[in-house]
Amino acid sequence: MSVKKRAVIISLLVSLMLMLAKFLAYFITGSNAILTDAAESIVNIIASSFAFYSIYLSTQPKDENHPYGHGKVEFFSAFVEGVLILIAGVIIILKSSYNLIYPSKVSELLVGTLIIGVTGLINMIVGLYLLNVGKNEHSVTLQADGRHLLTDTYTSFGIVIGLILIQLTNIIWLDSLISIIVGFYIIYTGYKLTRKSVGGLMDESDLTLVEEVVDILQKNRHIPWIDVHNLRTQQYGPEFHIDCHVTLPYYFDLNKVHKEISQIDELVNSGFRKSELFIHADPCLPKCCNYCKMIDCPVRFEPFKAEIVWTSELVIKNQKHFANDLF
Known part of the structure; x- marks a missing residue:
């Protein structure tokens, strides 16, 4: 069994046990805040x-119908999770608003507080584990699941604080108020997760990945690599696809x-990471001479002036970079 599958099975089993514990706490206390967590x-x-x-599905090999693999399904999974979180937040706010007007009786809050506190701690441990595995395996799904569990942790700890306040003050409507506040936080978390997953489905460029690639190229650039531009990155599950244009001396033969x-x-x-590169070779132009470091170039038109430092802002542009425009 792969590391990713093992991690998600652990998440599923833990979530099932914690859900039962939270509903038990709700039936004992009758607290809306605890019902929110459940x-x-x-x-x-x-x-x-x-x-x-x-x-x-994302681990299935490429086939004729999916030449880039099946990794995009991870963004769809994260999108579904984000939508479910949004729906849960809205339902929580609606129910808690009703109970804020028509408060219900709560009891045995100490027991409920202890149960929610323990489940929150367990969620934090599992959430951090999923985030770590997700980052190591470049899994959008596991990272989304990990962030969701950490959100659940924050809400649980917030509810614990609220339940303690209720016990100290005996103000019952605080239970519904806390639940509403937590509901809005859940909606915000669902929005962020949905926004990121939609960006992945729409092939939104990840500037962090671009910066990593540019940093590697800049630190290890070869003299014949005159220019890099139109650099783009896409993620398909654990795999990355990178394409760019590289300017080389026009007199190089095909083998070179x-x-x-x-x-x-x-x-x-x-x-970097496991990546598939599509590189288009461009021939140099006379205007490239003043930032080209090919000392023994037999066809130089202008003297070398200075090297253009590659940055993410420069390389994503779909045009050659001429020194006259930059120096």
């Missing part, structure tokens, strides 16, 4: 179940061009 646990179970299927491009491919894959 309802979110249902979302955890649904999300973990869908995450398991998406991870299974292939060698230089292969070196870029090896460099990025050795210092």
Whole structure:
């Protein structure tokens, strides 16, 4: 069993046990705040179940119908989880608003407080574990699941503080007020998760990944690599696809061009992550001479002035960079 599958199964089993514990706490106390936490646990179970299927699908090899693999399903999984969180937040606010006007009796809050406190601590441990595995395995699904559990942790600890205040002050309507506040926080978390997943589905560029690639190229650049531009990154599950244009001396033959491009491919894959590169080779132009460091160039038109430092802002532009425009 893969590391990702093991992690999501652990998440699913833990969520199931914690949900039962939270509903037990609700039936003991009758607290709306505890019901809020229990309802979110249902979302955890649904999300973990869908995450398991998406991870299974994302690990399937490429085929004729999916030449880029099945990794995009992880963004869809994160989107579904975000929508479920949003729905849970809205339901929580509606029910708690009703009970704020028509408060219900609560009891045995000390027992409920202890149960919610313990479940929150367990969620924090599992959430951090999922985040760690998700980052190591480059899994959007596991990271989304981990952040969701950490959100559940924060809400649980907030509810614990609220329950303690209720016991100290005996102000019953605080129970519904706390539940409403937690509901809005849950909606905010669901929005952020949904926004990120939609960005992934729409192939939104990840500037952090671009910066990592540019940093590797800049620190290890070869003299024939005159310029890099139109650099883009896409993520498909655990795999990354990178394409860019590289300007090389126009008099290089095909074998020499292939060698230089292969070196870029090896460099990025050795210092970055598992990536598939599509590199378009551009011939140099006379205007490139003043930032080209090919000392023995037989066709130089202008003297070398200065090197253009590659940055993420420069390389994402779909045009060659001429020194006259930058110096």
